[in-house]
Amino acid sequence: xxxxxxxxxxxxxxxxxxxxxxxxxxxxxxxxxxxxxxxxxxxxxxxxxxxxxxxxxxxxxxxxxxxxxxxxxxxxxxxxxxxxxxxxxxxxxxxxxxxxxxxxxxxxxxxxxxxxxxxxxxxxxxxxxxxxxxxxxxxxxxxxxxxxxxxxxxxxxxxxxxxxxxxxxxxxxxxxxxxxxxxxxxxxxxxxxxxxxxxxxxxxxxxxxxxxxxxxxxxxxxxxxxxxxxxxxxxxxxxxxxxxxxxxxxxxxxxxxxxxxxxxxxxxxxxxxxxxxxxxxxxxxxxxxxxxxxxxxxxxxxxxxxxxxxxxxxxxxxxxxxxxxxxxxxxxxxxxxxxxxxxxxxxxxxxxxxxxxxxxxxxxxxxxxxxxxxxxxxxxxxxxxxxxxxxxxxxxxxxxxxxxxxxxxxxxxxxxxxxxxxxxxxxxxxxxxxxxxxxxxxxxxxxxxxxxxxxxxxxxxxxxxxxxxxxxxxxxxxxxxxxxxxxxxxxxxxxxxxxxxxxxxxxxxxxxxxxxxxxxxxxxxxxxxxxxxxxxxxxxxxxxxxxxxxx
Numbered sequence: 001x002x003x004x005x006x007x008x009x010x011x012x013x014x015x016x017x018x019x020x021x022x023x024x025x026x027x028x029x030x031x032x033x034x035x036x037x038x039x040x041x042x043x044x045x046x047x048x049x050x051x052x053x054x055x056x057x058x059x060x061x062x063x064x065x066x067x068x069x070x071x072x073x074x075x076x077x078x079x080x081x082x083x084x085x086x087x088x089x090x091x092x093x094x095x096x097x098x099x100x101x102x103x104x105x106x107x108x109x110x111x112x113x114x115x116x117x118x119x120x121x122x123x124x125x126x127x128x129x130x131x132x133x134x135x136x137x138x139x140x141x142x143x144x145x146x147x148x149x150x151x152x153x154x155x156x157x158x159x160x161x162x163x164x165x166x167x168x169x170x171x172x173x174x175x176x177x178x179x180x181x182x183x184x185x186x187x188x189x190x191x192x193x194x195x196x197x198x199x200x201x202x203x204x205x206x207x208x209x210x211x212x213x214x215x216x217x218x219x220x221x222x223x224x225x226x227x228x229x230x231x232x233x234x235x236x237x238x239x240x241x242x243x244x245x246x247x248x249x250x251x252x253x254x255x256x257x258x259x260x261x262x263x264x265x266x267x268x269x270x271x272x273x274x275x276x277x278x279x280x281x282x283x284x285x286x287x288x289x290x291x292x293x294x295x296x297x298x299x300x301x302x303x304x305x306x307x308x309x310x311x312x313x314x315x316x317x318x319x320x321x322x323x324x325x326x327x328x329x330x331x332x333x334x335x336x337x338x339x340x341x342x343x344x345x346x347x348x349x350x351x352x353x354x355x356x357x358x359x360x361x362x363x364x365x366x367x368x369x370x371x372x373x374x375x376x377x378x379x380x381x382x383x384x385x386x387x388x389x390x391x392x393x394x395x396x397x398x399x400x401x402x403x404x405x406x407x408x409x410x411x412x413x414x415x416x417x418x419x420x421x422x423x424x425x426x427x428x429x430x431x432x433x434x435x436x437x438x439x440x441x442x443x444x445x446x447x448x449x450x451x452x453x454x455x456x457x458x459x460x461x462x463x464x465x466x467x468x469x470x471x472x473x474x475x476x477x478x479x480x481x482x483x484x485x486x487x488x489x490x491x492x493x494x495x496x497x498x499x500x501x502x503x504x505x506x507x508x509x510x511x512x513x514x515x516x517x518x519x520x521x522x523x524x525x526x527x528x529x530x531x532x533x534x535x536x537x538x539x540x541x542x543x544x545x546x547x548x549x550x551x
Contacts, residue, residue, distance in 0.1 A: 001162060001194045002026040002219075007063035009044055009053060018044040020062070020219040026196060031188050031208055032316065033226070034198040036215035036237055038460045039430040042198040043089065045215065045253040048085040049196060051077040082111060085160035089167045089458065090381070091151035092139075098365040100142070100150050101126075101135045107158040118157075124271050125153040128183045130176070141307075145172040145332030145486075149180060156187070169204050170457045171380075173331040173486045176520050178203050184208075200460050201238035203489065203525050206230070207254035227251050235461045238489055238525040241538045246545055258529040268548045269533050278341075294322045295449040297480040298313050298343055298375070299360060302352035305338050305504075312338040314504040315352070320449060320480040322423060325471055327495035327512070329522055330482040335483035335504040337380070340451045343482070344377040356449050372402055375449040376442035380457065382435050384429065391429070392422035393439060400425055412440035416470050431458035432466060439470065443479075452483035468494045491516060492524035494535035505541070512536070 004024040010017040018041040025033045034042050047053040051072040054061045054446035065072040068083050085107075088094055097103045104125055108118045108541050129149045139147065140432040148171045155163065163184070167497065169177035185208055187193040196213075199205050206212070214233050222229065230240045231251055239258045243251045246265075252258035261265075298320035305313040313335045320326055328336050341347045342354050345363030356363050357374035365423040366374075373404060388394040395409040402408070411421060426434060435455060440449065456464050464487075473495055485491060491498060491512060498515040500508035500522065508515050513534045516522045527534070535541045 001028040001030075001068055002196065003064075003066045004045075004209070005064045005066075005116040007048065007061065007065055008219075009048065009059060009061050011043075011057070011059040013057075015486070017219050018049075018059075019215070019221070022221045024213065024221055024223055024387050026194060026211065028194050029188060029192040030210045031195045031197070032211040032213055032223075033202075033205060033209035034196060034215065035200075035202060035233065036212045036460075037217060038200075038432055038458065038463050040215045040217055041219050042215055043166055045213075046166050046196065046198055046220075049162065049164050050073065050080050051075060051088050052086075057279070058302060061510055081107075083161045084164060085155035085158055085162070086164040087148075087151045087155050087166065087168060089170070091147045091171075093404050094151055094154075095139050095147075098138055099135075100131055100139065100146075100153075101138055102335040103154045104131075104157050106339075107154055111158060113158075116122060121157045121159070125157050128156070128186075129153045130179055141195075143337070148172055149176065152180060160193075162194045162196070165195065165199075167199060167458065168197060169199065170484070171332075171454065173329075173334075174488065175203075176332055177486075179187060181205060181208060183188070196354070198402065200235075201237075201487070202235065202461075203239065204365055206237055206240070207257075222393050223380060226253055238460075239529060241338075242526060242529065242541055245538065245542050249478045255525055255528045259526075262529060265545055265548075266530055266533075269530060270546055275488060285312075295358065296321050297356065297358075298439065298482070299355045300339070300343070300352070300381055302353075303342065303349055303354055304351035305335075305342055305347055306350045311471055311504050313342065313501075316501070316504065316506045317352075318506065318509060320482055321494075322448065322478045322480050323475050323495050325475050325481045325483070325494055327498045328482055328489075328501065329486070329498060330490065330501040336501060338451055338504075340482065340484055343369055343449070344375050344451055346377075358448070367482075369403075372445035372447065374447055375451065376445065376447040377451040378438050378442055378453065378455060379434070379451040382438040382455075385438050385441065386426040388423060389425060391420055391424050391437065394426055394441065395422075398441040398444050409440050409444045411442055413437055415473075417438060417466075430463070432460075432463035435459070435467065436470065443474070445467075448478070448480060450479050450481045452485075454487075455483055456485065456487050465492055488516065488522050488524045489537075491522070492527070 004022045007022040008020045010019050033272055036042055044053055048065050055076045097105055104122045126135055188195055206226055209226050212229045213221055213223040215221055228251055230236050241250055248261045252261050278411050296319040302317050303313055303316045304311055330336055345366055348364045386394055388397055391464055392416050398409040399406050417433050495512045498512050517527050517534050524536050534543055
């Protein structure tokens, strides 16, 4: 169905090819998973399938890419639209209508599909992806996850033979991600749909893949059975990393496989209490003693935020103290972003109160120059805060805005992501580097309260490890941190406390291990594998296993 024959792609003025000598065949009805480090060329390979590379992006393509017999060199994207459906990493970039139902129908209208067929397909996709309840909603009013499902649905209604997905679950909560992946599986098994998917959160999808396609840092591509390639791949989900480190053979790809392979280990670990488990004093207990007697940097009391008659946040109360890393979790549309926006003064409290800073001031209506020194927000699309032509210009502008000494932001950036060239355009940075640049800009004013909205979207596992170290540094420096996230693995390795919200209401608030272990939806992979222990991360699990085996 998809054939790459000795394909090399080089962008204008690029020092090296984005992809080099790629030979790859994906058969009809296969689900192929594309993996690799951030910036390795995954999006380039995906866009080559529907002709966006090179017809839209420019650059030189040598070799040949054919899809269902059509050569992308002679068939531009419009001539491949009936067989290839593509969902980009940023779903908003592909929307052209106002409401969910209109967006689902638009692609079929462009292809001239009969109205009766259009209506049936729209209803099918609304049910398949759980969009029926928001069919009349404005796209601008949707949460990130709802937009992602709408984008996938708008492609599926055109009934393509090939579905290309760039980070399809990155904005979805665990439950919504499972629904979308289950729907894709049904399309693969029941209709023979061919799927090529790039995804950083491998723990969600690797067990479903028929083929793993690994892009190396030099643009070369290796492909084959997932279990064989993951033994040495540059990125791997926690369950695979655990298998590597304790020598499981065959290598498990799912929680079910890992539980079967570790049955004897779990029996040895079971008598060990969570208090005795190695690594369990990190990060929660280390931070707790510092926080108990400090004044909060953010306070929410009986907060309600209304959109018309709909309560996005309902009677919610909590406090954020210095040194805390608080994970804000919940399904898409639960009110997480609204809470963050209210804390940073972008929304007004309709009922109750929100205060930030040492003087407990209401952030709404506060002058920007004063707000910078009390609370900072890194939005879901961190790049939206960048506007200058070079990294050096961004840093200099941020120094002026925060009224700090020249070089302050650049020094922070070097601390978080060393080695970035001053003359690099911010849009040419990797996702992790761009996130660190925005963090440096926000932190230049030294706000005691830092808010992060889905900070690891687009980051690979090594990038998340680096970002985790940055967050822990900031907590050590005394910042109170709140991060709204669906990334349960990030929460397991970083958060000291977890808040879970549902329909705007706070339904859980407590130490990370206590909250996530008891939640099937938000538990990390290691917790599921080694249940009933309270181990959350690979490092904790390996340390506990080593301790037991040494006795």
